[in-house]
Amino acid sequence: DQQVKQNSPSLSVQEGRISILNCDYTNSMFDYFLWYKKYPAEGPTFLISISSIKDKNEDGRFTVFLNKSAKHLSLHIVPSQPGDSAVYFCAASDNNDMRFGAGTRLTVKP
Amino acid sequence: NAGVTQTPKFRILKIGQSMTLQCTQDMNHNYMYWYRQDPGMGLKLIYYSVGAGITDKGEVPNGYNVSRSTTEDFPLRLELAAPSQTSVYFCASSSGQAGGRSPLHFGNGTRLTVT
Numbered sequence: 001d002q003q004v005k006q007n008s009p010s011l012s013v014q015e016g017r018i019s020i021l022n023c024d025y026t027n028s029m030f031d032y033f034l035w036y037k038k039y040p041a042e043g044p045t046f047l048i049s050i051s052s053i054k055d056k057n058e059d060g061r062f063t064v065f066l067n068k069s070a071k072h073l074s075l076h077i078v079p080s081q082p083g084d085s086a087v088y089f090c091a092a093s094d095n096n097d098m099r100f101g102a103g104t105r106l107t108v109k110p
Numbered sequence: 111n112a113g114v115t116q117t118p119k120f121r122i123l124k125i126g127q128s129m130t131l132q133c134t135q136d137m138n139h140n141y142m143y144w145y146r147q148d149p150g151m152g153l154k155l156i157y158y159s160v161g162a163g164i165t166d167k168g169e170v171p172n173g174y175n176v177s178r179s180t181t182e183d184f185p186l187r188l189e190l191a192a193p194s195q196t197s198v199y200f201c202a203s204s205s206g207q208a209g210g211r212s213p214l215h216f217g218n219g220t221r222l223t224v225t
Contacts, residue, residue, distance in 0.1 A: 002152075009150070032211040043114070043200050043216025044153075089152065095209040097168060100145075102152040 003027045004092050006101035014109055019077040021104050023090030026071065030092035030099075035064060035075050038087045038103070047088075048075070080108045112136050116201050116217035123191040123224045131186040131220050133201030141206040142184040143214065144168075144176065146197040153200065159184055160206060191224045198222070 005024045013019045023033075031052040036044035050057040050064045050073070057064050063076045077084055085108050090101040117132045135142065140161045145153040155168030159178040173195060175187040184203075188195060199220045204212035 004152070006152075032208070034213060036214075036216075041218065043202070043218050044214075045216070046213035049213060093211045095211055097155050097158060097210050098143075098214065099155070099169075100153040102150055 004101040010105045021075040029094040034091045036089040114217035135203040139203035141204045143202040
């Protein structure tokens with residue numbers, strides 16, 4: 001069963017605009033959420049995280065929003081840059097293990 | 111400053127063969143993980159370990175075995191390779207300071223094909 005879902009396989013945005021990547025989860029026991037970024041032929045790298053006691057966490061151009069009632073989180077990248085082109089994975093944890101979504105491929109066009 | 115190192119990078123196996131995927135980390139992390147990534151399916155947890163001598167099953171453990179005799183090493187063993195095990199395998203580690211919530215550090219993966 002897919003407990004973490006990223007329903008958009010791909011997203012294309014223009015350089016300088018906002019990128020919004022979405023993620024939904026089904027397990028209400030998840031209390032910590034993370035985003036990872038993956039370039040081809042490399043492993044995922046940690047980008048940003050948020051605890052369930054918060055609804056927003058910001059780190060430079062990256063902001064993650066959490067809506068617990070809707071079991072939904074999103075990653076905003078502003079402004080988007082060509083170097084942000086990668087696959088982004090959403091992940092959720094309940095302290096036992098970490099479950100991942102299928103990923104969204106972001107392409108930022110110059 | 112190597113982080114998490116996986117070997118080999120690529121491997122082709124025949125059905126029924128066995129092999130061990132190697133993973134080592136130099137960050138003194140307690141927690142280590144094995145994931146597989148199938149196209150369009152995200153990463154699925156195979157096995158994990160919270161310290162030397164301790165291992166636990168993840169979502170998809172069938173067909174695999176692990177051991178954790180040292181903090182640094184966490185090899186993944188495939189005993190009887192099947193085509194369904196064709197995938198990209200990622201090893202990861204974390205400090206475990208926040209338990210299973212700690213961000214993972216990944217290796218660059220092993221691409222395995224079983225024919």
